[in-house]
Amino acid sequence: EKKWVRLVTAKTPTNIAVIKYWGKRDEALILAINDSISVTLDPNHLCTTTTVAVSPAFQQDRMWLNGKEISLAGDRYQNCLREIRKRACDVEEEDKGIKIAKKDWESLHVHIASYNNFPTAAGLASSAAGLACLAKLMNVKEDQGQLSAIARQGSGSACRSLYGGFVKWIMGNSEDGSDSLAVQVTDEKHWDDLVILIAVVSSRQKETSSTSGMRESVETSLLLKHRAQEIVPKRIIQMEEAIKTKDFPAFARLACADSNQFHAVCLDTTPPIFYMNDTSHRIISIVEKWNLAEGTPQVAYTFDAGPNAVLIARDRKAASLLLQRMLFYFPPGAGADLNSYVLGDESILQ
Template structure:
């Protein structure tokens, strides 16, 4: 799909990066561009997501952060990540955090023009490398209410938002920072789940109410809450952004395998998805949209799920009161990941999405 970059958010990012552009002189590639020439040059951008767009999984944050980072590299911009995060924020608020890797805080700032509203990295991705993230993609469909319009309506109509912003969030952020720095998973999980639930309570408090989650989202929450309660301490944290898809954070890889077993027991593939599960579970093609598991597929082997027969043989979790209740096909697919390093330049030309000879997306 080809889109224009004429929209205000894209243009803001382009304008701010061009302001900071510098001369480029690459003798090896025979490229010489003067600073003032960047105002007249056009760019052709190709991007690829391995997760749904506009479905509540921060696709705009990832896309705009990548756009700003890449344009900065292209135009030889000499700004620190904090300044780049401030530019990315103008494209998508959450994009400012995606400029960094690891755990990142978005600082509100005090200036009326928002110029000092930027992100700071609390710790890098190696600080808490035990964590494993499993994303349950419930729906790839574009959400009915966009994040931008939804937040605008919430600001205008929700009394609960004012209480949340003024009373809850400031102290919760400090507690979350301490939990991350101390690698205190129990506090981290309780804060994460509570904040997710309150965010969606604010959505319901909006007029008209905004329904981002669905029945499958609620069942995933119930699954995690029952397991955490039965263990006496949190094993997994859940969080839902502006959509029905669950981001589940396990305290370590062993816990992640137990989580995946519970998820696949409760939400097994439909019959017509069995081949997709079996055929693709061991492949690692980065453009493999057909898989039932994307990202780190080795988690399936670690969980003892080498085939669909292994999924069908999974025992009911001991904390489950209705063990025969299953919801086939209610989760489209899973993504296994971990805290990442943020944007990076790939030097292997084989990863390029643009044909260096034509300047167009490959395959066009």
């Protein structure tokens, strides 16, 4: 038998939530208790590059992350692989002598290799990686929305990385999760004044994974119940409006308040979860004081399940001032363990 290999490489960007997802109503299918909205980062700056390969010579499915083999045994990987295999189609590459029929995919194995182009920093990495790539390899004809529903079963927040720009993950209300998928709010060109800067406060792995943190919050936090039912639905509407009309003051107010409420929910969990540290808190005060002094917000902050700050400046001028301030308060080598990553246009560094 002739041995061949078919390879596909793709870049998957990461996304940062501005209205947070925290809490599942179904852990197996990964269905959220509220809608969420995120901004997809420019894949030229922060992304995961994945190569997937298929060959009759492969004996089993295998995956490597940053060069180290990881186990695919978990339910999440298995669910994603099963769902994507089900939708695989015929593939033919005449020049290479490759001909795969739809039914062949059931017995063919894949190898997946992913690299992050940034230090896998606590609360930053997102694992949408691989799915869009597998879909291409297997000639899957599903639309982005359906693919996002499959990505969701790998990691909830990953479903929002299937689109650029601002993206909403609709929680849906079906039992099988078929309506729990991502939709684009505005594309990447809509609000391109914004400059995103990530202050890496610590690159240590987070202590509480988002999966177990969410479970504990759902089980013990009354504030989370109130947030999911009463607060987030209103914020989603206001946030979509702020994004569509490029209303930075409203955007900043909502994003900061939502990040703070998410961390308040963590504190309201028993036992309490601490994702932010003293440096994170200092960054919040610096931004709050500056915004207050200017009379109108210049920068929004948001923190995920880790201490790193994601700072969104209203324009290049604000981003450049922000960077100067960060360097003033956290001078390199002063022991604050802070490296800054600038996304978007790096010329603001000069």
